[in-house]
Amino acid sequence: MKRLSLWAALAAAVLATSCAMWTRIDSPTIAGPSEAYFVDAPVGWVQLTMYTDGIRMTRDGFSVQLMDVTLTPHGKELARTKKATSANMPAQELAEALLADLRGQPGLGNLTVKETVPARIGPYNGFRVQAQFRNERGVAFSMVIYGAALPQGRLVLLYQAIDRHFFARDLPAFEGLVKSWRTKRAA
Amino acid sequence: MRRIVIAGVALLALCAGQAWGQSHRVHYTLLEQPPRALPKKILLLPAEITVKEISVGGVPEKVPEWTKQASDNVAREVAALAATRNDFELVQLPELTPEERDLLEEYLGVYFQVAVAAHRLTSVAVGGWEHKRQRFDYTIGDGLSFLKQKSGADAVLMVIGEDVISSSGRKAAFVLAAAMGVGIAMGQSLLSVGVVSLDNGDLLWMHNDLSVSKDLKDAESVREMLKTIMVAYPGLPAPKPAAK
Amino acid sequence: MGLRTGAAGMALALCAGAAVAQGTVPPFADAAATKQRGSDEERAWFEAADFDRALRRSGALRGDRELDAYLQQLLDGLFPEFQGAVRVQAVRDPVMNAFALPNGSLYVNLGLIARMENEAQLASVLGHEAAHFVHRHSFQQRTTAKDSAGFALVIGVVTGGVGALVANVVALNAIYGYSRDFEREADRIGFERVARLGYDAAAGARTFELLAEEAKILKVERPVFFASHPQLEERIASFKELAAARKLQGGELGAEAFLARTAKARAEWPPLELSRGKAESLAHVLSDPQRRARYPAGDYWLGEAYRLRAQPDDDDRAAGAYARMIEREPDFAPAYRGLGVVRMKQDRAEEAAQLFKRYLALAPQAPDAGFIRQYLADIEPEDTSTGESK
Numbered sequence: 001m002k003r004l005s006l007w008a009a010l011a012a013a014v015l016a017t018s019c020a021m022w023t024r025i026d027s028p029t030i031a032g033p034s035e036a037y038f039v040d041a042p043v044g045w046v047q048l049t050m051y052t053d054g055i056r057m058t059r060d061g062f063s064v065q066l067m068d069v070t071l072t073p074h075g076k077e078l079a080r081t082k083k084a085t086s087a088n089m090p091a092q093e094l095a096e097a098l099l100a101d102l103r104g105q106p107g108l109g110n111l112t113v114k115e116t117v118p119a120r121i122g123p124y125n126g127f128r129v130q131a132q133f134r135n136e137r138g139v140a141f142s143m144v145i146y147g148a149a150l151p152q153g154r155l156v157l158l159y160q161a162i163d164r165h166f167f168a169r170d171l172p173a174f175e176g177l178v179k180s181w182r183t184k185r186a187a
Numbered sequence: 188m189r190r191i192v193i194a195g196v197a198l199l200a201l202c203a204g205q206a207w208g209q210s211h212r213v214h215y216t217l218l219e220q221p222p223r224a225l226p227k228k229i230l231l232l233p234a235e236i237t238v239k240e241i242s243v244g245g246v247p248e249k250v251p252e253w254t255k256q257a258s259d260n261v262a263r264e265v266a267a268l269a270a271t272r273n274d275f276e277l278v279q280l281p282e283l284t285p286e287e288r289d290l291l292e293e294y295l296g297v298y299f300q301v302a303v304a305a306h307r308l309t310s311v312a313v314g315g316w317e318h319k320r321q322r323f324d325y326t327i328g329d330g331l332s333f334l335k336q337k338s339g340a341d342a343v344l345m346v347i348g349e350d351v352i353s354s355s356g357r358k359a360a361f362v363l364a365a366a367m368g369v370g371i372a373m374g375q376s377l378l379s380v381g382v383v384s385l386d387n388g389d390l391l392w393m394h395n396d397l398s399v400s401k402d403l404k405d406a407e408s409v410r411e412m413l414k415t416i417m418v419a420y421p422g423l424p425a426p427k428p429a430a431k
Numbered sequence: 432m433g434l435r436t437g438a439a440g441m442a443l444a445l446c447a448g449a450a451v452a453q454g455t456v457p458p459f460a461d462a463a464a465t466k467q468r469g470s471d472e473e474r475a476w477f478e479a480a481d482f483d484r485a486l487r488r489s490g491a492l493r494g495d496r497e498l499d500a501y502l503q504q505l506l507d508g509l510f511p512e513f514q515g516a517v518r519v520q521a522v523r524d525p526v527m528n529a530f531a532l533p534n535g536s537l538y539v540n541l542g543l544i545a546r547m548e549n550e551a552q553l554a555s556v557l558g559h560e561a562a563h564f565v566h567r568h569s570f571q572q573r574t575t576a577k578d579s580a581g582f583a584l585v586i587g588v589v590t591g592g593v594g595a596l597v598a599n600v601v602a603l604n605a606i607y608g609y610s611r612d613f614e615r616e617a618d619r620i621g622f623e624r625v626a627r628l629g630y631d632a633a634a635g636a637r638t639f640e641l642l643a644e645e646a647k648i649l650k651v652e653r654p655v656f657f658a659s660h661p662q663l664e665e666r667i668a669s670f671k672e673l674a675a676a677r678k679l680q681g682g683e684l685g686a687e688a689f690l691a692r693t694a695k696a697r698a699e700w701p702p703l704e705l706s707r708g709k710a711e712s713l714a715h716v717l718s719d720p721q722r723r724a725r726y727p728a729g730d731y732w733l734g735e736a737y738r739l740r741a742q743p744d745d746d747d748r749a750a751g752a753y754a755r756m757i758e759r760e761p762d763f764a765p766a767y768r769g770l771g772v773v774r775m776k777q778d779r780a781e782e783a784a785q786l787f788k789r790y791l792a793l794a795p796q797a798p799d800a801g802f803i804r805q806y807l808a809d810i811e812p813e814d815t816s817t818g819e820s821k
Binding site: 021022023024044046049060061062063064135137138139140162164165166 | 289292293294295296297299300301303304305307308313314315316317318319325326327328329330388
Binding site for chain 3: 078080081083088090091092093096097099100101103104107109110112115116117118125127133134135136137138
């Protein structure tokens with residue numbers, strides 16, 4: 001019985017990883033982990049519900065476009081540069097730190113920033129970055145990143161999409177999501 | 188326990204997006220009433236075929252002469268099969284400027300990104316994506332419309348293929364193929380064929396064939412695989428008889 | 432943020448210490464000889480061509496014709512009989528690295544060019560890499576690895592612009608280093624070629640000293656360039672022995688020509704280094720006044736490096752560097768911004784406000800002017816100054 005359970009558990013774990021639990025977004029309000037924040041997501045997109053670090057979704061598949069929202073405690077270092085962030089970090093400095101960390105990812109070493117400007121996320125002063133990179137086939141991807149240093153952590157909202165056709169098409173949905181970011185369920 | 192393991196492996200394979208055998212997708216507008224018109228002139232783009240050999244040491248490497256042989260086989264057999272059809276005409280790629288070649292190259296890359304998602308997420312076993320499965324709706328955008336102006340074609344035919352051949356003595360293992368994100372084992376061949384509208388970039392039709400014991404270097408094998416694939420085009424249900 | 436992009440990001444690492452049969456494949460004699468290749472070697476060239484394409488399409492190449500022409504000129508001087516067969520280009524990557532593919536494509540990172548002190552050192556790198564190509568080391572090592580039953584596949588994640596494109600043994604081989612014997616052979620041949628042109632005999636050893644320094648800063652045991660065997664100290668000693676054996680001392684450094692033709696690369700390197708989060712490495716290089724003098728606005732970039740490194744007392748170090756920059760060039764706007772940010776973080780609001788206003792007065796159209804105005808609004812909430820001096 002024990003061995004059966006082990007196989008069943010293994011199979012379930014493998015299944016979960018392989019099938020990547022997805023849920024279609026039927027109503028806009030989505031809560032972040034522990035309901036620390038809420039956003040209004042575009043209906044019809046599909047959320048990767050097994051992603052527990054934040055909110056991640058796509059309309060056509062991650063190889064085409066994705067939106068990602070995370071609120072990470074300052075004590076947790078950035079994954080690649082191992083830098084910490086802090087609540088009193090100036091917005092531009094936070095942008096620099098996040099971009100440096102992103103560039104440590106495979107394929108993003110040549111991430112080129114087009115523009116970095118101040119922006120508001122909810123009641124917080126933050127930044128908006130627009131950037132671009134190309135993959136090994138020369139396919140251009142554009143990115144928009146909003147970020148802010150909150151007392152409880154670094155808030156990052158990211159949108160990435162194939163530049164041709166997709167980026168401009170889905171950007172309004174992302175900007176709407178950013179505008180809707182809040183710490184209480186009711187908008 | 189053995190049954191659980193076998194079932195588990197089969198489910199794993201399905202969930203990983205592998206379509207053992209064949210998989211087929213048709214744009215929803217072709218299934219509506221009245222259906223969208225099928226393309227009459229289809230432009231054949233250079234096929235992306237790769238043949239790799241796995242060494243004794245487990246190193247995969249592309250074999251240039253086999254890759255060329257397989258590419259030539261595919262180009263020739265696609266043209267021959269198209270010539271037998273009376274529902275569309277195959278046209279050749281016209282002369283392109285360097286900028287147009289770069290643009291085409293980029294869009295081939297876009298197609299690859301979109302086709303991978305389209306194939307994997309609309310597989311039967313992937314939950315949460317039923318809406319896309321029931322209403323297959325993928326596009327690469329209208330950036331290749333210049334080809335319509337240059338060639339008169341109203342769609343393009345994209346062919347991606349990969350063959351993995353083991354050198355003697357190597358045990359079977361899975362190698363993650365570049366094409367389609369499908370795990371290809373030794374002795375397997377993948378051919379993926381897609382038809383994309385030049386009006387708006389819609390993926391009108393996509394068919395993947397993951398076969399055991401086919402060899403893309405062998406013209407007969409390629410002919411058989413393509414025949415099976417093209418027989419499935421456009422894969423529309425037969426019209427219902429009018430009510431009496 | 433586990434983002435997925437198009438590139439697979441997988442890497443194969445060769446088993447360390449794979450045995451190599453020396454002298455089994457003769458070196459190419461000249462450019463014409465490189466066209467005579469067996470089918471096995473043809474495969475290596477085929478995959479190398481894929482890598483060339485990927486590098487170009489991904490935007491990783493620096494694309495500076497003048498710089499590439501200078502590198503090519505040096506390379507052609509070292510290996511004149513291979514002109515046309517071996518081609519070198521600069522890569523927009525701050526990592527101190529250079530590599531050669533089996534098809535004669537050589538790539539040198541901006542990070543390496545910017546760290547070299549003179550032409551002799553750059554020539555020693557080019558000589559070494561070209562030697563790997565001429566002596567067909569990549570192809571030989573790959574052949575050995577392929578046939579080895581004990582070959583171990585190790586999957587790892589490679590970071591950085593170039594590393595992410597690596598998806599096959601050919602390029603990895605070149606980037607992650609060769610066996611000890613092949614490295615020694617490339618050292619020896621590169622040294623001969625450099626010495627033949629009258630360059631300084633100590634150049635090779637000095638290059639490795641710089642590399643060892645980089646490795647120490649980054650706490651990397653085996654840095655990318657000349658990565659695998661033998662250890663860096665051994666390589667430094669070996670170059671010194673080569674020079675001693677030839678009774679060579681001194682020689683041309685080519686410092687002036689080098690500094691002139693690589694000026695743009697040196698100007699681009701500090702911000703590129705910071706954009707990859709390498710403040711520690713930049714701070715180390717620029718903290719030496721002699722080295723700092725070779726980089727435009729060196730004091731400013733040192734200030735930026737300290738500010739972003741953010742170790743204890745770095746704010747004060749940064750302030751000192753910015754202040755030196757302001758003293759040297761009173762109209763250099765970014766230094767005021769940098770110092771203003773430091774003062775703001777130190778809660779010295781009044782000073783910060785003055786500095787920000789000076790910055791905005793000098794550069795009202797700066798791309799980040801919006802941030803500075805926001806900082807001013809935060810620290811002087813009742814005074815929404817636009818930055819004009821009172």
